[in-house]
Amino acid sequence: MKKLTYFPGCSAHGTSEEFDSTLKLVLKTLDVVLEDIPDWNCCGATSAHVMTENLAYALPMRNLVLAEKLENTTMGIACASCYQRMKVTKVHMDENPELAKRINTTVVEEGTYQGKVDVKSMLQYFYEDIGVETIREKVTKSLAGLKVACYYGCLLTRPKNITNFDSPEYPVSMDQICEALGATATEFDYKTECCGASFSISNTEVVLNLSGQILAMAKESGAHAIVVACPLCQSNLDMRQPDIEKQQGIKYDIPVFYITQLMALAFGNPIDQLKFPKHIVPVEGALANIGKVSPVPEKVKKPIKAVEAESEVK
Amino acid sequence: MARVGVFVCFCGANIADYVDVPQVVEEVKRIKEVKYAVEYKYMCSDPGQGLIRDAIVQNKLTSIVVAACSPRMHEKTFRKALSDAGMNPYLLEVANIREHSSWVHQKDKKAATEKAMDLCRMAVAKSIANEQLHEISVPVTKRALVIGGGIAGIQAALDIADARIPVVLVEKSPSIGGKMAQLDETFPTLDCAQCILTPKMVDVASHPYIELIPYAEVLELQGFVGNYKVKIKKKASYVNFKTCTGCGACWQKCPVKVPNEYNMGIDKRKAIYTPFPQAVPNKPVIDAEHCTMLTKGKCGICKKVCLPGAIDYEMQDEIIEREVGAVVVATGYDMWDPTPYEEYGVGRFKDIITSLEFERMVSANGPTNGVPQRPSDGKVPKNVVFIKCVGSRDEAKGIEYCSKICCMYTTKHTILLHHKVHDSHAYVFYMDIRAAGKGYEEFVKKAQVDTGTTYLRGRVSKIYKKGDKLMVRGEDAQIGQVVEVEADLVVLATAVSAPKDNPELARLLGISYDKYGYLSEAHPKLRPVETAKAGIFLAGCTQAPKDIPETVSQASACAAKVCGLFAGDTMKKDPMVSTINNEYCSGCQNCVKVCPYGAIVTDEVPIGHGSKELRTVAKINEGVCQGCGSCVAICRSMAINLAGFTDPQIINEIVSI
Structure with a gap:
C-alpha cells in the first residue's frame, strides 16, 4: 500500500x-x-x-x-x-x-x-510513480476500439523549467496511459493549445473560439472522445460544446472524459459509478466503439524516388 | 642606483573612471627609485609613446613601468618604445591596472585605486631587478598544416602553396569540398557552387606543393610556432588509393545501402562509396560501420569485382607524423538540429525539412534531379513556407547569435523554387532581413519582385497537420494578426552551429574556444585570423558563422599570415626561457616530467673539474621552452632560473606590498 x-x-x-x-x-x-x-x-x-x-x-x-x-x-x-x-x-x-x-x-x-x-x-503521479506498465497490468476491460484525442491544455507541462515533466509542446504521457488502457491515441496537434480557461465567464466568445478549434482538430484527428486531466479544460470543452456547435453550425458530439474515468472503466468499475450523467455531451455514442476494432491498415507512404548515383565505368 | 620611470594610462575612461590616476602617480612618486612619473590619456598612442621615449633620454632611466591594460594587449608596443629610445626592451614592466583593477572593481573606486597602487609598487620593485635580455633566434620549418578541406581550407592551402610553401591538407571525410560541395547555387550571383568549387578541388589534388591527406584526423600537436610536430591518423579506407583507378565497379555491386550523408539522407549510398561523383580524390572508401564483410565477415563482393585488386579488408588505421611551422584551422560548421522546435512538429511531420535538405533537392546533382519533392508522398510542392531564424536568435530553444547566412540563402531558395516549380508560391516568415553585403540587398529586392514571394514579418508559433497539408500559424506583425498558411512543404532555415568536435580539437591544439564551440581569435577586431597561440590561424566558419566571400577572404588572410611567418630563415622568440645551473642540479628530473612542452631533456656532465665520472643533469631546449615556469616551481634545489621572472624579481614584488 x-x-x-x-x-x-x-x-x-x-x-x-x-x-x-x-x-x-x-x-x-x-x-x-x-x-x-x-x-x-x-x-x-x-x-x-x-x-x-x-x-x-x-x-x-x-x-x-x-x-x-x-x-x-x-x-x-x-x-x-x-x-x-x-x-x-x-x-x-x-x-x-x-x-x-x-x-x-x-x-x-x-x-x-x-x-x-x-x-x-x-x-505526472500516474506516469512517474505508478508507471504505464503497472496501469496496463490492472486493466480488466480493454478500451480497444475507442479512439481518443489526449488534450493536456496549457498548465500540466508548462513552463518546462517549472513542471520539468513531459514535453511542453507535444506531450505523450496521457497518450501512453490511454494506449495502456487499450484505447488508441490519435495524432492530435492541438494537445497543448489554450482552451480559453477562465475567460469562460468573463469573455465567453474567446472560449467558444479557442475551444471550438480544439474540438474541430480532435474531430479531424479521428477521435471519438477527448481525454483531459484538468477541470477547467473539461468544463470548457464539454459544457460550452453546445454553444460552440450553435455558433459554428457544426455538430461535434464529442464527449470529454477525465483520464481517471477511462482508467476506472478499464479497471472494471461498474459504469454507474463513473458519473457519466454529469456530462453535458452524452458519452454513450463514443463508448459504443469499445470492442469494435476496425481493421484499417496503416497508410503505406510512398518514399521519395531515389536517383542512383551516376557512376563512371572506365 | 636604479632610476625607474612610471607611466600611468587613463585608457580614455576605461581606467580613469574607476581608478584615481593622478593619485596613483603621486603615490608612486614617493618610491625612492622612481625618478619620473606621469599620467596620460592614451599611453599607447604616438604622443604617449613619445612621453616614454623622451623621459628615458632626459631622465637617464634604467627601467620603465607602464601602468595600463593587459600586457597581452600592448606589451610589444611599449617594448618597441623602449627600443626606439635606445633602451633594452626587456627593462619594461607592465602593471595591468585595467583588466586587473578598473574593470573588475567598478563599484568601488577607492579600492580600485589602492589596488592599482599596489600593482604599480610591485611592478616598480620587480623592474629594479630586471636584466637586459636579448631575443632568441630559432629555425623555422617552412611547411603549413591546414585542418579541414572545405572552401576555407582549400583556399588557404592553395594560396600558401602558390607562394611555394609546402602544405599538408588534412580532411576528415573521404573527399574535400565541405559544405559548399552540397550547395546548388550561391548568392548573390547564383553561380553554380560546383562550377566554382570543383576546379579548386582539382587544383588542390594536383598542386606540387600540397600533400592532400583525406579521411584523416589530427591526433596530436607538439612544439611551438615555427617548429610543430603533428601526428595524423589516416583512417583505414580498406582501399589502396595507389592501385585503385576509381572505376566504380565496387560501389555498383555493393549490396549494402546506407543513408547518403551528402544528400542529407534523402537517398542511399553503398557501404563502399565516394561521397559524390565529383569527389577529390575520386577514390572510394569502405564504411566500416555498415560493410557486412567488416562487421560479420560475409560478402566480399567488392574485392571480387575489383580488377586492380585495390580492396584490402585487413587495412589498419595508420599514424603518420609531419613537421610544420604553422597551422590553419578550417573545420567549418554544423547545421543546428531543430528537434527542440516541438511546436513545429519537427520529427513528426515528414514534410518539414531543413534548408540543407532543400538545397540538395533543388541541386542538379541531387537525389531528386533538381526538382523539390515532398518526402511524404513524392509530390512536387506548390505552396512552400520558409521559416527563418530556426535556432538562431532564440535564447530559449536555440542559440543567441544571428547565423548571418540564412536571410541570404532563404532568398536564394525562393528563387530556386521559382525556377524549378514555375507555378509554386513561396512564403517567408522572418524577423528581420539582414542583407548586409555587396549586392545582397539588391539581390533580396530583385528576388521579391521576380518570384512574388509573400514575406510575413513574424514568428511561427505552430505547425499542425490538416489532411496532407501542413498548416503554418504565425504572426504577421505588419497587420497585427495571426495568419495561417497552408503548406505542401516547410523549409526551416536552421542555425549555423560550431562543429561538435571543436572543443576537443581546441584542447588538442592548445587554443581557446567560446561558449558556443567556435574557436577564438586573438583579437575580435585587430587580430581576427590569429589565435592566442602563435602560429595557429583560423579560417572560415570555425571561428564564427560567415558566408563564402568572407570565408575565402579570411582563408587568404591566413595564407598571408603564414607566408609572413615564413618570410625569414629564422624566427625571433622572446628570451623569457629557463636556464639550468648545473652546479645546483641534482638530476632528479622532476622538471622533465612537468614540462608541458617537452623542452627539457637530460644531459651528462663530469662530476667535478677534470673528472671522468659523469652525472645526469637537466638540459633545456630554449627554442622549445615557452617560459611557463613549471620547472622553476618544481625544482627542489633551486637550480632553474626563468629569465624575466628571476627569484630576485619575484621576491622584490612580494616585499613591496
Missing part, C-alpha cells in the same frame, strides 16, 4: 466532482491511499497571482507547510491550476530561500517552510 498526500482543490467538490470520485476509484485499484492535507486552503489561482505577489505565494505555501506535517514526500493534485500555483511556489521558494523567508512571515502559525514535499499533478 502506498500513501499520497492529496490536495483536492475547490473544483473537486463542485464542477469536477466526477474527476475526484473516479480518481479515488482508480487509486483504490492501484492500492494507493490518499491523505488530505488537514485544513487546506484555496490555491489562489487566477485572482491572487495577478493581484499581489505575497498572497500568490502565501496561499500555496500554507498548503505546502501543512503538507510537510504528513509523512509523505509527494503531494498529488488533481486540478491543473492548483498544481500550477503549488508547483510554481515550491520551485521559486526552493530556488530562493530569501523569498521563502519573506513569504513565511505571512504564513506564521503553520510553521516554517522546509521544501520537503514534492508537488505532482495526478497525471
